[in-house]
Amino acid sequence: MKDTSHIITIFSIVIAFLIVGFIVDRFLQPESFDKYGHYRWNAVNEILSQKVVNQNIKTCAKCHDNIYQLHQKDAHYNVPCVDCHGAANLHVAFHSGGKDSAKIGKLKAVLKKEYTLEGCLFCHRKLKAKPSDFAHKSKTK
Ligand code: HEC
Numbered sequence: 001m002k003d004t005s006h007i008i009t010i011f012s013i014v015i016a017f018l019i020v021g022f023i024v025d026r027f028l029q030p031e032s033f034d035k036y037g038h039y040r041w042n043a044v045n046e047i048l049s050q051k052v053v054n055q056n057i058k059t060c061a062k063c064h065d066n067i068y069q070l071h072q073k074d075a076h077y078n079v080p081c082v083d084c085h086g087a088a089n090l091h092v093a094f095h096s097g098g099k100d101s102a103k104i105g106k107l108k109a110v111l112k113k114e115y116t117l118e119g120c121l122f123c124h125r126k127l128k129a130k131p132s133d134f135a136h137k138s139k140t141k
């Protein structure tokens with residue numbers, strides 16, 4: 001008869017690893033994992049409860065209607081205000097005059113409006129991946 005003991009040893013080791021793996025997996029899974037799928041359900045609620053940082057263009061329009069109207073007719077109508085001016089959550093909170101207003105202070109509420117060429121090139125730099133009809137430029141001067 002052939003010697004089969006080495007096969008039994010190998011399979012025992014593999015099965016032992018699988019069993020230990022399953023047990024460790026049970027213990028290490030965070031709470032709410034696998035509740036609705038292969039992810040942590042609590043993460044969804046955590047993300048939902050975060051404060052909005054990037055403000056919606058409609059929010060800007062409430063106070064800057066004239067600029068909003070201009071923007072809608074501009075080549076940049078598809079580019080949200082916050083892409084050029086920054087997230088603006090403090091700006092909006094400050095100018096809305098809520099209870100946080102004094103805490104934020106005028107200085108932190110200021111948005112940038114001076115754009116350098118480098119800032120424009122952030123989107124308009126010449127790259128091979130861009131469609132050929134997109135306005136792009138390769139030099140910084
Ligand atoms: C493509 C980039 C870009 C986008 C998009 C953009 N802006 Fe601007 N914005 C600028 C630049 C550059 C200036 C400075 C213009 C200047 O000083 O002549 C400016 C100036 C301003 C100013 C100051 C005007 C003043 O008289 O001092 C306000 C307010 C403003 N933008 C609001 C908005 C709002 C609201 C939106 C969205 C509806 C928007 N911007 C979208 C680039 C942008």
Ligand code: HEC
Binds near residue numbers: 059063064082087111
């Ligand atoms: C609740 C009203 C309000 C909202 C909403 C608002 N702004 Fe303003 N914004 C102001 C006021 C008031 C000023 C003028 C501040 C000054 O001159 O001291 C201003 C000034 C600005 C300036 C000039 C630079 C500065 O900070 O003074 C920019 C740029 C600007 N706003 C962009 C935006 C963008 C982009 C949004 C949307 C994300 C937005 N604003 C939403 C009230 C508002």
Ligand code: HEC
Binds near residue numbers: 078084
């Ligand atoms: C957040 C990205 C972004 C920034 C920053 C940005 N742009 Fe644009 N720009 C765009 C997009 C998107 C278009 C629309 C392109 C299209 O429709 O093909 C555009 C269009 C333009 C056009 C019109 C080109 C045409 O074919 O009519 C000009 C000019 C332009 N941008 C200049 C500027 C200048 C100057 C600045 C800096 C103040 C700037 N852009 C900053 C995204 C940006």
